[in-house]
Amino acid sequence: MKPNDFMQFAQKLWPLNRSLTGRGVVQTLQLIKEIIPELSIKHVKSGTIFLDWEVPKEWNITHAYIIDPSGNKICDYSENNLSLVGYSIPILGSYTLDELQKHLFSLPEQPDAIPYVTSYYKEFWGFCISQNLRNKLVEGIYQVVINGTLQNGQMHFGELVVPGSSKKEILISTYICHPSMANDQISGIVVSTFLAKWISENPERKYTYRFVFIPETVGSKYYISQNYKKLVKNVVAGFNITCVGDERCYSYLPSRDGHTLSDQVARHVLNTEVGDYKTYSWKDRGSDERQYCAPGIDLPIATIMRSKYGCYPEYHTSLDTLENFVTANGLFTSYELYQKCLLTLENFCFPRATILGEPKFDKRNMKPYLSQKKDYVNHILISEFLTWSDGRNSLIEIAEKCNVSTLELIPIMKILQDSNLIIQIAGRKNNN
Numbered sequence: 560m561k562p563n564d565f566m567q568f569a570q571k572l573w574p575l576n577r578s579l580t581g582r583g584v585v586q587t588l589q590l591i592k593e594i595i596p597e598l599s600i601k602h603v604k605s606g607t608i609f610l611d612w613e614v615p616k617e618w619n620i621t622h623a624y625i626i627d628p629s630g631n632k633i634c635d636y637s638e639n640n641l642s643l644v645g646y647s648i649p650i651l652g653s654y655t656l657d658e659l660q661k662h663l664f665s666l667p668e669q670p671d672a673i674p675y676v677t678s679y680y681k682e683f684w685g686f687c688i689s690q691n692l693r694n695k696l697v698e699g700i701y702q703v704v705i706n707g708t709l710q711n712g713q714m715h716f717g718e719l720v721v722p723g724s725s726k727k728e729i730l731i732s733t734y735i736c737h738p739s740m741a742n743d744q745i746s747g748i749v750v751s752t753f754l755a756k757w758i759s760e761n762p763e764r765k766y767t768y769r770f771v772f773i774p775e776t777v778g779s780k781y782y783i784s785q786n787y788k789k790l791v792k793n794v795v796a797g798f799n800i801t802c803v804g805d806e807r808c809y810s811y812l813p814s815r816d817g818h819t820l821s822d823q824v825a826r827h828v829l830n831t832e833v834g835d836y837k838t839y840s841w842k843d844r845g846s847d848e849r850q851y852c853a854p855g856i857d858l859p860i861a862t863i864m865r866s867k868y869g870c871y872p873e874y875h876t877s878l879d880t881l882e883n884f885v886t887a888n889g890l891f892t893s894y895e896l897y898q899k900c901l902l903t904l905e906n907f908c909f910p911r912a913t914i915l916g917e918p919k920f921d922k923r924n925m926k927p928y929l930s931q932k933k934d935y936v937n938h939i940l941i942s943e944f945l946t947w948s949d950g951r952n953s954l955i956e957i958a959e960k961c962n963v964s965t966l967e968l969i970p971i972m973k974i975l976q977d978s979n980l981i982i983q984i985a986g987r988k989n990n991n
């Protein structure tokens with residue numbers, strides 16, 4: 560897979576009008592399924608009650624626009640799906656400019672941008688418009704056309720469970736409910752889809768992997784309500800993947816606990832592979848980690864992002880595009896970073912040496928009889944690895960003591976294991 564594959568998939572997803580429900584969500588899931596054919600596309604009826612919530616009505620729009628007093632079409636949804644407030648009720652009517660203003664949204668501080676606005680849980684209609692265009696609106700009568708339906712239907716979501724040798728699971732979740740915005744929406748879908756493809760095509764897996772593609776908040780809550788026991792029993796680590804497309808910075812948002820396996824892995828991989836990144840706190844949460852990490856659910860879900868939602872000027876506006884902000888390289892390198900997290904998770908253990916004292920390395924072909932520089936460096940790492948392999952240090956802790964990444968230690972751990980010099984223990988050995 561190459562960076563361009565990521566961008567091409569992003570471009571296919573771009574025009575679809577995603578929301579909590581509707582055709583755009585189904586089309587998005589179908590495009591994901593083209594890449595991961597085992598994906599199950601599931602649905603639940605509007606009005607279904609779960610936890611403290613209810614599945615919303617299904618929203619579909621065929622066209623929406625305003626005709627200004629001169630007969631020009633403005634705020635045309637077919638040109639930019641951010642132009643219509645999400646979940647606007649269908650309507651046909653004439654309004655004075657004053658009346659219309661109550662239904663218009665713009666950003667005075669970003670006069671070129673069309674904002675992203677939704678009204679999921681209160682029936683309303685509205686249009687989003689650049690401040691520049693809004694300033695040019697003249698007195699007169701405006702015709703408003705919002706053609707579509709808001710009625711009982713289905714909420715769709717996708718699920719892919721890739722079994723491993725263990726029933727213990729890694730959960731990867733991303734949301735599929737935002738319309739055409741690149742970093743806060745499309746990047747999460749693209750990176751999660753290609754990770755799912757990579758995992759399903761890799762024949763060797765310790766963990767079972769659960770990928771979910773859901774509408775944010777209402778979708779993750781519904782998914783938890785249906786899978787609560789399984790998730791709580793089996794999920795050992797996971798990530799909510801969002802905002803992984805630009806190249807400005809990396810950032811990390813911890814789980815509520817802050818010290819879960821996912822947090823350890825995320826921090827280690829960011830420290831060793833990136834170095835310079837922003838660390839947010841649980842206070843800065845804003846996506847589906849709010850549900851996964853909620854009291855009583857407490858799944859170990861952390862988040863690695865590039866520019867975090869709410870923290871970049873293009874966020875939730877028409878400026879968050881595939882042309883000016885998200886890049887093929889940004890998408891691809893985020894994917895590679897998550898691959899490294901999953902590789903670290905797959906190999907995570909507490910290695911324990913099986914012999915007393917240092918083994919005779921040269922006898923085991925682990926140290927050449929003739930010492931050369933490159934072999935020597937590697938040999939030091941073998942020796943360092945072994946000296947910390949007491950069952951009390953995790954793979955990550957050993958990597959940190961050796962000042963290398965876990966990815967450098969994994970091949971060494973395999974050599975030592977094949978030579979019966981260490982065993983991998985799943986949990987930390989007690990001091991006694």
Ligand code: ZN
Pocket residue numbers: 737743868875
């Ligand atoms: Zn968002």
